[in-house]
Amino acid sequence: MSTALTRVVRRWRPGRDRDSESGFDRRLLAPMMTGAALNPVNSSIISVSLVPIGAAFGAPPAETAWLISALYLATAIGQPVMGRLIDLFGPRRLFLTGAALTGVAGVVGMLAPSLGVLVAARVLLGFGTCAGYPAAMYLIRSEARRTGEKSPAAVLTALAVTTQTIAVVGPSLGGLLVGVGGWRATLAVNIPLALLGLYLGARRIPALPGTARTDGRHPLRSLDLPGMGLFAVALLCLLLFLMDIGSGAWYLLVPTLAAGAGFAWRELRTEEPFIDVRVLGGNLPLVATYGRALLCYVVTYAFLYGFTQWTEQGRGLSASQAGLVQLPLFATAIVVSTLTGRRQAVRGKLLAGAVGQVAACALLLLLSDGSPVWMLPAVMIVLGVPQGLNSLALQNAVYHQADAERIGSSAGLLRTFGYLGAITASAANGAFFDQRADTGGLHHLAWFMLAASVLFLVLTVVDRSLRHLGEKSENPEKPEEGS
Template sequence: MSRTPDAPARHHARWVVAALCTGTLLSAMNSGMIAVSLSTLRREFAVDVATVTWVISVYYLASAVLQPIMGRLADRYGPRRVFAFGMWTVALAGALGPFAPDLAVLCAVRVLLAVGTATAFPSAAAMLRAVAAADGGNATKMIGRIQLVDTTSAAIGPVLGGALIVAFGWPGIFWINVPLAALALVSTGLLAPRDAPRAHVPLRRTLAESDLPGIGLFVVAIATLIGFLLELADDPPWLLLPVAVIAGGLFAWRELRAATPFIDLRLLAANLPLVRVYVLFILANLVFYGALFGIPQYLEDHAGYRTDVIGLLLLPLAAFNVVTAPLVERLIDRRGLRRALVVGLAALTAGTLALPLLGGSTAAWTVLAATAALGIPYVFVLVSITQSLYVAAAGQHVGQAAGLFQTARCLGCIGASVVVGLAFSGGTGPSDWVLLAIVTVALSLTTLVVAIAWRPRPVG
């Protein structure tokens, strides 16, 4: 039997997706690796839980700022070129990280790492539009598979990170970025579509149009809010709260008046379904990453598990992705996106009810059951929300929309790190864990209520 004409095109598209995944997975994988290193870093640099949390927060704050910018750069200068720049930057950060003398320098290296990883997802999203147009296939499903691989790597990250820490110490989680970035450069260089010709735009003009005042106000608002919240349980720096509020208000004022805003609030106001996607993604990541950042510290400090064993115990967070994802796509095809999302969030809320059980038992089987109860339904949520992004986003704004999608993820991760820091401010014992688990259940229930109750229609 002869091969159908579009079979080679579909085959090529699968290889392009695989190549792009080698770069897009680096952000989530580094999140997983840093999650199992927090207790080690606390001992290495003699800091408390709230202080070490900045290793997470600065990375995601930088990513939140850079994701939409990288989306614009990909649209303007070519996604393949921006993707390659990002991978070179990741390799540089991986080489510098092991030599950090203190936590402040390590945080600076994490910011550099964020510069590199922030290029990957928006560049990949833009390239997949070109792949779908040239080779056939469904760009929405292809980007959904990339997002799925990214989440899988967030759970594989602890396994890899735990093994590297045991073998080489905490520097190992930075060294590994060098060969991984090299793999991404080679694979995308061979397989990714070349950038279409574009009109030359000087970088100086692009920077001038990047709304640096808006970016600065955004950073000040988020950073001061994080600083206030992390110290809330001890001696809150009350002066930071009005600074955060004023900076946030000025940011909104600036964005509504800027010719090229950092975050186009007017565009979001005109597309409420897209806003709903971002809100739900923030809340869902609060739940998932709250567990990912909290469980390793609790198990290492309270139960005395080694980091490599903890990594294995976290594996069920994504072990069922390959099996579950096709079921989710079939459910979406038959019942629609909203039905799949609500089913996933209901199951996720039920799964979070297993987390408080770890306060009474940290036996391996209990941890495995709890992480599986969280990981399996999260696949439903992730695939549904990712596909919802491409349904809600206008085609000409796909790069920017994908960048803002990752910004939403970063804000959820920042929120999760703050929640963990507050819950563990008095220690990492069973009562502290139960507090974190109860907050996680409440956040999951909130996400489900928002998904059911909020059904926006586009304005106009």
């Protein structure tokens, strides 16, 4: 654990145990951080192994892009579903189930005999890593309710720094694993991580009840399975279209719109909807936050996958060297998050993050096959500023804007929109790079990222609801006023 992250953790006001009169229970921090890290580590660690996997199976970038998209396809669907289950049943059982699936996926991926089996392992991995983040947000909200304290800035910062750290250090770790044990080691790493998650979850996460019911019905009776099914179909068709947008499969938009309309009709008429679109429709600031998350992750993951592949194929670095190039991004993001984490105000972070994204994307247009090596980490340093600000600000925004009784599913939806952005980035990588990640493709990708960054900036500037978000003391039972 880095020194900066250690300082963040120590700022969390510790409670000795769950029965303490006040103060957050610090024993929850380890399972929260471990669970929340499972998805970003698998999102980022594969970025440096795409080229060796393609070489092993004779697959071009357009095909290995499915390894990225498969994880996000499963996660985008699974996050709000798992979040809703956590809202209903509490976090412990779902956390342990997710950790177990992650371990199984690690074994399957490590032994995969073909690209198809490896893609299937990534799908299983996507579902397995869904529970960690919404469980962590549920636990934070539960502790805020138990202690009666306002929103825990240090805890939210520690969670954000964890996911940022893992996401950014993932390529460096991946490069090390590829160098030591080949690309299969990047899948095998999930086995010890899953075992750690199972141990911490079983020992430290309490058996908290889910949403209390007054009618005596079992929570399973309130599970909106038709709504979940229609949501999954609509999202699946949309993501399949985005992942292969160059093929002209416009027919996929028909089932997307049909399932989406059916989902909206169902959610407006059922007593206990999977996603309460009536509340969501009346909470436009939260919807805007989800939109910003999508745009933010388009840029983040286009950098993570596109830039990393270019450093290997366009600039000629090895997988280990490409991973090392990412280290300045890790260091900058951690420093920025640590310095700004105690201030809960959201708007300033988002504005600075938006400008930083625009600058980082513009720098990509200056790169060429012969660019000096020092320029690569320089770009990463510039990107580290928005990396350290945006995810923290988006997470804090959801914490303040979401309904307390649906914090799990709301946090899951934040990840869903983030993964929609990640899949859009993956589709763009496949479209612009096709057979090889060359400099021309990088520049086309940079213009695409620059457009998303400018739109992110505009959406932040015009959103008046952000002006005082996070500045007022917050009641843990409901969203802030004006949200």
